[in-house]
Amino acid sequence: MPQEDSSSSAAAAASQKQEQLKNGKLIVFSVAADHHNNDFTKAPTTLSSFASNMLGTGSVKKLVIKNFKDKPLPLENYTEETWQKLKEAVQAIQNSISVKYSLEELYQSVENLCSYNLSANLYKQLKQLCEHHLKAQIHQFREDSVDNGPFLKKMDKCWQNHSRQMSMIRNIFLFLDRTYAFQILTLSSIWDMGLELFKSYIICDQNVRSRTIDGILVLIAKERNGEMVDRCLIQRLVTMLSDLRIYQESFESKFLEETSRFYAAEGRKLVQKKEIPGCLYHIKKLLEGEVDRVRTYLCLNTQEQLITMLEKQLLGEHLSAVLQKGLSFLLDENRIEDLSLVYQVFSKIECGFQVLLQHWIEYIKKFGSSIVINPTKDKTMVQELLDFKDKIDFIIEASFLKNEKIIVAMKDAFETFINKRPNKPAELLAKYVDSKLRTGNKEATDEELEELLAKVVILFRFIHEKDVFEAFYKKDLAKRLLLDKSASVDAEKSMLCKLKQECGTAFTNKLQGMFKDMELSKDIMIQLKQYTKNQNIPGNIDLTVNILTMSFWPTYIPKEIQLPPDMERLQKNFKNFYLSRHSGRKLQWQSTLGRCVLRGEFKKGKKELQVTLFQTLVLLMFNEGNRFSLEEIKVATGVEDRELRRTLQSLACGRARVLIKSPKGRDVEDGDVFFCNEEFKHKLFKIKISEIQMKETIEERTITTQRVFQDRQYQIDAAIVRIMKIRKTLTHSVLLSELYNQLKFTLQPSDLKTRIESLIDRDYMERDKENPNEYKYIA
Template sequence: MSRHVSNVEDRSPVKRLEEPQRSPKKLRLEIEIDENMSDNSPERNRRANFSNVNGVNRNLNIHSVKPTTKKLIIKNFKSEPKLPDDYHETTWEKLKSAVIAIQQSKPNEYLLEELYQAVGNMCSHKMSHILYNGLSHLIEAHVCSNIERFITEPMDRFLFLKKMNDTWQSHCNQMIMIRGIFLYLDRTYVLQNPNISSIWDMGLDLFRKYFMLHTLVQTRVVEGLLMLIEKERQGDKVDRTLLKSLLRMLTDLQIYNKAFEQKFLQATERLYATEGQRLMQELEVPEFLAHVDKRIHEENERVIHYLDCSTKYQLIHTVEKQLLSEHINNILQKGLDNLLEENRLHDLSLLYQLFSRVKNGLHELCLAFNAFIKKKGRTIVIDPEKDKTMVQELLDFKDAMDNIVACCFKKNEMFSNSLKEAFEHFINQRTNKPAELIAKFVDSKLRAGNKEATEEELERLLDKIMVLFRFIHGKDVFEAFYKKDLAKRLLVGKSASVDAEKSMLSKLKQECGGGFTSKLEGMFKDMELSKDINVAFKQHLNISTLDLIPLDMTVNILTMGYWPTYTPMDVTLPPQMVKFQDIFKEFYLSKHNGRKLQWQPTLGHCVLKARFKAGQKELVVSLFQTLVILLFNESDEHSFEYIKAATNIEDGELRRTLQSLACGKARVLNKIPKGREIEDNDKFKFNNDFVNKLFRIKINQIQMKETTEEQKATEERVFQDRQYQIDAAIVRIMKMRKTLSHNLLISELLAQLKFPVKPSDLKKRIESLIDRDYMERDKDNSNQYNYVA
């Protein structure tokens, strides 16, 4: 079958010709003719036309059948008409002259229909092979002369390519016109003989033969094409139509792969290998990535416009290999950290897109991403100077990395898992401290007076904090500090929102289970029960006949096991307060027999009505501040020693209390002499000239910063709790297994315990349980333990 050439347009004036009719089969017709019909009638003339069928005269034998009709019988000739002796020579000369006229672009003296009919007649008379061979010789001679012309005529490369393209286009147009004339030959003789090529394929074969035979011509064409492509890659404008036509020529001649593609790919590899090495040194990573993306886009455009589609994979692979694969480590080492630090989303997206094109590109990118997070995160966690801002920095860092994974890395699960692993790694590089600081950060956000965020924003912030909390191994450390801060918020009334508190508690419960939050929930229950008790107490006071001053006392009853341990402190209270305490104690114990109440003055706070020259004010103060201020009802001035003796407040606490009243923003006392520090010989005087635009004024107690000893005490309590948990786990495992080797016991303990622990610590607890007869070593194997029932 003929091969279709997509780049050649058939513009020849050849009309679509019908095939000549085959020799008619033998035919016998019976026709009734009305003798009465006029000789010149149309019907008679129509019937008489049967006398000439297919242009050949027939003998009409008319037999009389009836008086009024005649029966005609039409028969074939018994044999084909004999052709003239010189028919072959004259017809071929006619066809030959037509072919040469087409090849020389001259007018044809014969009608195309006549030529087509001549081909059909020669084929009908078994001269197809002579016709085919003659046509082949004509085409071969013409192609040979055209190709050889390029060897003898000197010309520059571009002119050479243009003339070669013109020759190819002319050859294709000529073959279309020639095939139109010899179409009958193509559809009969060629189809009946599968060993020979169609007229179109014959033309291609002959062109290919002489094109490849003259290697100089082939080489100059290929080198010229490579020259044009190289110029285009350097930024010059070239004739893409010429490139497309010549490359399609090579494709149609079926020598594209052998003659051009391999040389083209080798030239591409050399070009981009050199360019990659040079630009990696000269450009910054963002500019280098943009250049690589531009190059890949350009090569794709070349495939679309003039290269064969079969070249696309190898071409793009070559570009990716030379510009990306060979430089993966250099790109990551040179620029990834800066891109991540500066949050260059566009460049990171391009980096991900390009690395996804090469083998192991994303794997290497993920490893480098993981290493950056660990390095950056460690600098945030390890540096003690960053403790104040650690949690916020971690939250911002996590947001930035999450955004990069979502926007730049297409939410790739490999990068998401790597991000989680990196955070879990570096956040536990510093034992216990991150857990403590996260708990304090939550306290700062849930404390009253925090107006930085709306409820919805606070909820989102708590969700982010929970993400950090999940990475922490020592969750019991977080619990200890969170519990201590929660107690202060609940007891001093500094909680910003009960809903936010319960929301955080729900999140912790969902994450760690009910056992983790049981004590925290108990604290909330105590606060709820205290409300009911206070209501009942006020009703009790209303019906009592006692003579009491107008004092509104609220008491919170705390279950000792739920709340942090507070150091008892005895202070001297005014008689009126002591009286109210005694009444409440009698009231409570009458309802809850067998319980013991222990007052905690460090957690108390009061609202005082104070009269100044400017008018009456309400002061919201701590119990210690209250005890100091009430002394000035007796006298307007007191010494430090007198106040200390009268209140019995611990020295350090008293100094901070006096500092808050005399040296803070709301100075209801005047210190003599003035100064920030409280000395033993200082005196204090009631400030009757105190002025403030607010009616209710809150005087904050100066909080002593948590000392190293207090932090160690909290950590020690956590360590003690861990020992209890280890002991319980060992006993639980041994009770179930009865007998177990040392290594298996250690493995099971590490799997069950939810906090980081060293094998040496576990060994100490095992020894302790052996000493206390909970378990024993096997007599025959010292490395095996038995449970003691």
């Protein structure tokens, strides 16, 4: 390589500096030595001595020390010698022998060559050297006799050696990498160049790649079958595929395909052999194993696809089959942990949650229907429904993490099955509340009773026939209030408040009116006592009267009876007193609701008897005589035959027999004669003789049901008129649809048709003359 003339070079540099000064450029001073000749004697030792030498002429001079690029090119023999040195070092690294030169020396050599614009040639020579080495390595993998195990170890060793070698080579050629390879977009870094060469000459060989990937898959399959394998070997080989950027295209797809095939067979075996808990626990274990496998030696990007595929093969294809095998059993047995596992597994699978939700709904409907539809369970229906609801709520909280969709599905299922039997659940729910609010119910504390009532209201929420509940609840509430059988006024008002929150003020208006009547009656009794005292009205009978507003209370049929003179006089006095303060009102006595306290003297001692008004009339007759026939008692009291027989039966055939019937028997027949039981005895002083409670007859239930049905007619008529007034014209089908949306109780099309015809007859609406299926509102 020819040398430049130093004088001409200096002149050119001076010219360049002057040009820079003219252009206002900043000149940086630097000191450089002649690296080629290693001659530092001509360079000033310090910047100050250097400056004094330059300023000795008496004129100011600007000097720029030449950069490396301004140095003359080295001799050709230097370039060749330097490359040989580097080549020897690279080959020593590739052959795993010691390098004669230090890393600093080799690095400086690369820097020197690059400073003389030899980077491109140096990069090319290095690449050829690496390429030649890898070409020699491929032959060891083409031996067909090598088994998968040794083959993979040989591949791993080759890769590890190559990685180590390229790392060391890159350290030597780091200056070339930074100043040349990184600056040119079309070139790869030295490390990437090594990867590309390894990929091109080793892995891109079809036979080598197939055997490598198949070998890895064989090791994974062995591990899945419980064999011990070298996980570190797999991890290093998978890392190699990832570094070479062939992991996804060459390995991942095949790995997922093999995995899918393996777990498809595993899923079929699981469903056939194991029950649902064992099946799910095994699936959970397999999933955890695959997650661990991914984290140990696979790429994390594979995990999502792998788990999704596993869930599909292990469960996705068998969702209904798995749940049909054991979900009902788990729910019946309240297996919280197993149900929690079911929820966890099925929630992660595509469509799994929907399948679980469907089976959940079917189970609730089936179990609930078995309680509601079966008439033999009427006595225990409400309690069983409450227990079932508690159980379902606990499962939702403990196993299903209060999932909102599961809660909504549960509510819909309850609403469906509880209304499969019209009217009956509403009636039984009202009677259940009555049994819990009556005197004598000591099963629960106030807090427990409050909690129970809250649960009852939740069941009430699902019932469509709320008017039926109201009718029976009102009838039972009236008995509790009038007969003073309510266990707790606070509990009664709490229940009323809950119903008001659930259905609004209109629903509880009459019930609240009943409580108001009872409170006003107490005030009236205080006024009555003061009135009796002021008027000096004689009498030794204490009278208590409840004034009932007819529109609030159930309808009672008044019955005419013959009262003793003293009782008639008390009634007359009260009537005069009340009407003197409330003119224009009409009083109607309800004898069926009357109760009295009698004091009786028997041979065994005195007793205080709490009896009904009818029982009172019968017992008072025995003050006038000791023997009366059925016919005589009927004439004297005026009590209607069926009520009288029931009254006599309670006095002569019950537990407290203050009368004796002849002939003996459980039923009262024509011609029976009754005597006073002088030998009557009882351990208590105060004795309550309960009226023989006829089981709620079909007739009584029918009356209540008919009353509800009649009220519904008014509601249907009002809804039809309201809809037609707004819409003016509607077809029959649209009108029915609107009515189904507005009216909450169960409706039959025939009932609606009857009400529509009734409104047409009463000129509220009319049929269209051209289209009989269309109705018009008449303003």
